[in-house]
Amino acid sequence: MxxxxxxxxxEFLENYRNLHPEFLYWTREKNTKGRLKDGYWFQGTDDYAFVGLYDRxxxxxxxxxxxxxFSMNPDGNISLTFQIAFNExxxxxxxxxYQDLIDTFGDFKQVTETRFDKILSDDNAFxxxxxxxxxxxxxxxxxIMDAGLEEIFIEPLKFEKNLQKIREYQTKLAFEANSRRIIMASITWNSNxxxxxxNDPSNHGHVKGGGQANESWNFDFENxxxxxxxxxGYAKFTNPPKVDSDDNLVIFYSQKKIVGFYGKAKILEQKKANEYCNLSGSKSLSVGLDNHIVKVKEKGYLEDKERIGRIGFIYLNExxxxxxxxxxxxxLNPxxxxxxxxxxxWLGFKPTNEANYWIFQGNPKVYDFHGAIAANAIRSWTVNTHKKKIKIGDKVILWLTGKEPGCYALATVTSNLFHRVDDKDEAKFYTDGKGAGEGNAVEIKVDYNLSETPVLRETLKDLPEFDSFNGGTQGTNFTATKEQYDTILRLITMATTESSPLNQIFFGPPGTGKTYHTIDEAVKIVSPxxxxxxxxxxxLLRExxxxKFIFDWEASSGQIGFCTFHQSFSYEDFVEGIKPLDPEDGDTYLKYETQEGxxxxxxxxxxxSLKAGEKKKQILFTLPQSEFDQSHFYKISLGEANVPTDQEIYxxxxxxxxxxxxFGSEIDLTGKNESEVSELYSQxxxxxxxxxxxxxxxxxxxxxxVLVSRGNHYVRALGKVSGDYFYDPAxxxxYKHFRKVEWLFKDQDIPIQELYEKNLSQQSIYKLKKEWIKPQFFVKKAADEVDIDSKDPKKYVLVIDEINRGNVASIFGELITLIETDKRAGSTEEMKVVLPYSKQKFSVPSNLYIIGTMNTADRSIEALDTALRRRFSFKEMSSDPELLKSEGKIGQEKGGIIDSIDVVLMLQKINDRIEKLIDKxxxxxxxxxxxxxxxxxxxRTFKNKVIPLLEEYFFGDFGKIGLVLGSSFIQADHNKDFDFAEFKDYDSNLKSDLKQRKVYKINPEEEWEFKSIYTPTVK
Incomplete structure (x- = not known):
């Protein structure tokens, strides 16, 4: 414990880190004398815990x-001390x-010559x-940053590694301390x-005798x-498992396969159990696997057991x-x-680390085996090296060698437990039957089989990234890179993904899933x-x-934007406009700036993103890894980039x-220290x-x-400081203050997100946070290690909801032409315009997709701006009641029926009548x-959605609503005492006619008969 x-x-530190993700701390590294095993997460004892804040x-x-x-007091309270210790x-x-800290914060008690303690709290430590x-x-x-001592900051990777180690020990301790049992229970095979x-005739004697296996309904959650x-559920126990809680995990095992789980499982008491059920689980923590886990014993999943015996279960302890x-x-079941x-x-397991990447080679003689891999989804592959390094979740490139080299499949490792290959039929595929039984194997799941797409395989065989692998020895394995894996994945995606129109609009009546489907389409575009x-x-689609959604335009790596058109939405909101700035002290007039829409x-x-792709093809410069690790970076502005007269400074x-x-160009600062400069200029x-x-x-x-900025979004030069400060009045x-630098590159336009995780600020000079700098931009070994994404730039999507509710001509303005496919940037007919506020040249990039939604009940498609209609592809999203059977909660199992009410037929009848009275x-x-x-x-659906919508459609004409829903919903309001006010000048005949006019009302909910909508009333 x-x-x-x-x-x-x-717990306190992790709670704090949840609110401050950048916070890192130091934990115990080694399990010396079993201290980690015993739950001592920090240097210390039962009475105190030392939390390092820096790595020194x-x-x-x-x-x-x-x-x-943190120290435990005799009274049970916890005290807190800030300690500085620097022996040796x-x-x-x-x-x-260290001395500066002691002097600055004061009240330290000197415990030894090199240890100083400052008591922060006697009893309220946290x-x-x-x-x-x-x-x-x-x-x-x-x-620390001012002193140039950034090397003592804790490295995030080292922190995560130490914390992961603690989590593993926590899991082990929790398993040992918990009364929860892990039970693998044997159940009878069931074909459904x-x-x-x-329907399986091969069940045991009870089934062969005409009975049904009691396990048949274990995963029928709606039963x-x-x-x-x-x-x-049910499992055949000779004697039930001995458990001390109702919080167990049951792993169901059938025909040497793991087929499902019950979480928070209870073993029912004998008096509650019967021949049909003897255990239960939580629905939210239970699942029947569609793809089963095979070779359970070989992978060590039975632990030290040879089999599940007649008792019907075993306990798992690791x-x-x-x-x-x-x-x-x-x-196996994403x-x-x-x-x-x-x-x-629920079990407290944390996600595994990132995948490793491997290349497994194969001999062309085993080509037929590739089809078997695809057909059966899982097979073993010989592994002769790196055995201890390969783990579940790793990605594998299966590479064909010999006369027809090239990739034939991408796969995922599903087991990191290696076993000898004993099956002769399977073994022959490893080494043509020669000594095959001596091989070790790792399980894989094939994600993409290319043996059936020879055109794509022909393309992949000549990839320069894999020249060194062609003609290798069968069974030899190589460490691959994520970039190599992604290269193949990108080509597969390009070859197999249906392309989406650059500009498209989903249109249809209310409630047909237009906005719902924009999520699918946007994900399909940006993450095919x-x-x-x-x-x-x-x-997972929503996740x-x-x-990929852009929540913060100033610091986002997202690719999906969203806006909704409405009557007040304008060109200034969509493209650009002038917006007032917050006033500052001393301002005597209102100031404006041009802001992007x-x-x-x-x-x-x-x-x-397109520019970054081009830049990645160049090697502008490179730093050795060791130099980058010790380097410090500053941002500086050489004049304002948008002020023409400042160009001479740059x-x-x-x-x-x-x-x-x-600043202060009239004073020479040579020889002046920090405090003297502050005294000169602070006022x-x-x-x-x-x-x-x-x-x-x-x-x-x-x-x-030093990075030289252009605005907040671009870097135009990078230099290394080579000289001290000097003043040049001539x-x-x-500007008169100068430092010498060696330019590594200049006159570029590099997006800041390529090298830094945040946008730049407008401060003239400041130090950049090292943890936000992207090392891959600065450390490059060779041109072939450039990010492979540069070959396939990111795609972006702008979703415009209710596109027909805004004044499209006014909102798009002159850009309506620029969104056409052949008018985009880089196209043969590329067009640019000069924007009215910023006076910048502007074109629409080719990797931006626009998805609009349009409610046809608000405004007919024929009434939409003609210029917009010509430039968009339209996809109708019509009402489809049949989808309730396949995708609704009253789906296949209930056949679209709610308490004998045929909801599908009811909706069809309603829509048939609406189409007749209005239109589709x-x-x-x-x-x-x-x-x-x-x-x-x-x-509730009728009260809150259907009837209000019909009232809007028919402008409150309840008589027509009655024609749609019937008399159980709408009835005439017969008021015999009704009369008009005395008004002699009104035509008495008209008055009499009006008095006879029927007024309708909505009946109370308890009178509604849903069946009557589609079934004539029989009297």
């Missing part, structure tokens, strides 16, 4: 040099830094620790996946015997076994990911490979959509190999000018790198009924 103090400290050894103190000490430290920079992390640690971080009566969140079983189940991952979360894997799983913003992101610096700063420049000058003169060191530009554009959409499962659901 984990030490209580260490457990509480870890405290010497013989056996801690980090800076950290928080020799680096003078660090020694000065509250004070949060205050410290929020208020003090940022100041320490800044001091245990969802209905079995009437299952109530609430519980599913009732968390790693359970984790591997669930991981393989997930890989469409059931939600259910399987729910079990993993992922879409093919998850298109049948709505939850992928959210992952949603369309121009996503066009910029799409264009940047040009002068590029020509002379200089950087410059404009004159209250907006930070003094700090900028200190960055430029005193903080920026020779050997540091310089031909208005005003039908009622099937989507309104997708979630309905009870009569009360139907009543």
């Amino acid at each position: 984990a030490n209580t103090l260490h457990k509480k400290v870890l 050894s405290g010497g013989t103190n056996m801690t980090r040099s800076l950290g928080l000490v 430290e020799t680096d003078k920079r660090l020694l000065r830094f 509250e004070e620790a949060e205050n410290f992390l929020n208020q003090v640690k940022p100041l320490i971080d800044q001091k 996946q245990w969802k209905s009566l079995s 009437k015997r299952n109530t609430g969140d519980e599913v009732i 968390p790693n076994t359970i984790q591997n079983i669930l991981q393989e189940a997930l890989l 469409h059931q990911a939600k259910s399987i991952q729910a079990i993993q979360d 490979h992922r879409y093919k894997e998850i298109r049948d799983d709505r939850d 992928e959509y959210d992952k 949603v369309f121009k913003r996503i066009c910029r992101l799409a264009e940047d 040009d002068y610096c590029m020509e002379k190999g200089l950087i410059t700063l404009g 004159r420049y209250k907006d930070g000018g003094a700090q900028f000058l200190n960055y430029f003169k005193n903080y920026l060191k020779v050997g540091n790198y 310089a031909p530009i208005r 554009d005003h039908k009622i959409g099937h989507a309104y009924f997708m979630e309905d499962t009870t009569v009360n659901d139907l009543k």
Whole structure:
């Protein structure tokens, strides 16, 4: 069991990190004397836990040099101390830094010559620790950066590695401490996946004698015997498992395969059990696998057991076994990911690490075997090397060698447990029958089989990335790269994915799934490979959509934008316009700036992606990895990029190999230290000018790198500082402060997202956060290691909901022509315009897709702007009641029936009548009924959606609504006492006619007869 103090400290730190993801801390690295095994997550004992905040050894103190000490007091309260310990430290920079901290924060008690403690709290450690992390640690971080000591920051990868180790020990401890049992239970084979009566004649004697296997309904979750969140099942036990809780996991085993799970399983007491049920599970944590796990014993999933004997079950005791079983189940059944991952979360298993990539070679003589791989989905592949490195989830390139080299399949490793190949029929495929039984095997699942697409295989065989693999020895394996794997995946996707129109509109009546289908279409465009894997799983589609959605335009790697047109939506909102700025102190007039609208913003992101693709084909420069690791980066502005007169500043610096700063150009700062610069300028420049000058003169060191910005989104030059500060009053530009630099590249336009995780700020100079810098931009070994995505730039999607509700001609303006396919940037008929506010040249990039939705009940497609209609492909989304049977909650099992009400036929009748009274554009959409499962659901749908929609369609004419729904919904309101007011001047005949006019009302819900909508009333 984990030490209580260490457990509480870890919980506090992880809760804090959930709110502050950038926060990292130091945990115990080694399991010395079994301390990790016993739950001591930090350096310490039962009475204290030391949490390192930086990665620098405290010497013989056996801690980090800076950290928080949580101590258990005799009264049960926890105290907190900030400790600085640096025994054996020799680096003078660090020694000065530690002394500076001691002097700055004060009240330290000197415990030894090199250890200082500052008590922060005697009894309220966690509250004070949060205050410290929020208020003090940022100041320490800044001091570290100012001193150029960034190497003591904790590396994220090292942190994750240490934390993952602790999580593994936590899982082990939880399994040992928990009363939960893991039970593998044997059940009879069932040909219908245990969802209905079995048709399999090969069952045991009871079935052969005419009986039905009681397990037949184990995964029939909608069976009437299952109530609430519980599913009732059966397994044949000679004696039931001994359990101490109702929180167990049952793994169902049949014919040497794992076929499903019950989570939160109960073994029913003997008096409650019967011949039909003896266990239960939680529906949300139970699943019957569509693709079963095979070779269970060979993979070690029976642990130390030879078989499941007559008793009918075995206990599993190793968390790693359970984790591997669930991981393989997930890989074999990605469409059931939600259910399987729910079990993993319940058990406390964390996601596995990122995949490794491998190339397994094969001999052309075994070509026929490739078809067998595709047909059976899972087969073994010989593995002679790297055995301990390959793990579940790794990706494999199966490469054909010999006369017809090339890739024939991509696969995923489904088992990291190796076993000898004993099956002779299978073994011959490894080494043509010679010594085949000596081989080891790893299970794989083939994701993409190319043996049936020879044209694509012909393309793949000549890939330059794989020249070194052609003609290799059968059975030899190579470490591959993600880029190599993605190269093949990209070509497969391009060859097999149906292309989407650049501009398209989904149109149809309300409730037909137009907006719903934009999610599918957007994911299909931006993630075609992922879409093919998850298109049948709505939850995963939605997750992928959210992952690619642009929530923050200023710092987003997303690819999907969204907006809704309405009557007030304008060109300024869509393209660009002038917007007022917040006033600052001293402003005497209102100031404006040109701001991008949603369309121009996503066009910029799409264009940047294309530019990045071109830049990646070039090797502008490269840094050795060791130099990058020690480097520091600053951002600087050489004048304002959008001010024409500042161009001379940039040009002068590029020509002379200089950087410059404009603040305080009238004073020479040579020889002035940080405090002297601050004293000179702190009053004159209250907006930070003094700090900028200190960055430029005193903080920026020779050997540091500077990025020269163009606005907030682009880098136009990169240099390495090669000289100290100097002042040049004779310089031909208005700036006089200078530093010498060596330009690594200049006059470029590199999107900032290619090298930094955030947009740049408008500050003249500041230090960039190292953890946000993307090392792959700076460290390149050769041109062939350039990101393969450059060959296939990202695609972007703008979804425009209700596109017909806005004034399209006004919103698009002159851009209506530019969205045409042949008018896009880079096309043969490319067109550009000069935008009215920014005066910039503008064209629409070729990798931007526009998806609109249009409700035909609001406005007919014929009334849509003609110019827009010519430039979009239209896809009708009509009402389809039959979808309720296949995709609605009253689907195949209920056949579209709710308590004998035929919802499908009812909706068809309603729409037939609406089409006759109005037109097909005003039908009622099937989507309104997708979630309905009870009569009360139907009543709510009619009350809140159908009837209000009909009132809108018929302008309150309840008589026509009665023609659609019938008299059980609408009746005449016979009011005998009704009379008009006395008004002699009105025609009495007309008055009499009006008095006879019928007035209708909606009947109370309890009188509604849904069947009467489609069934004539028999009197």
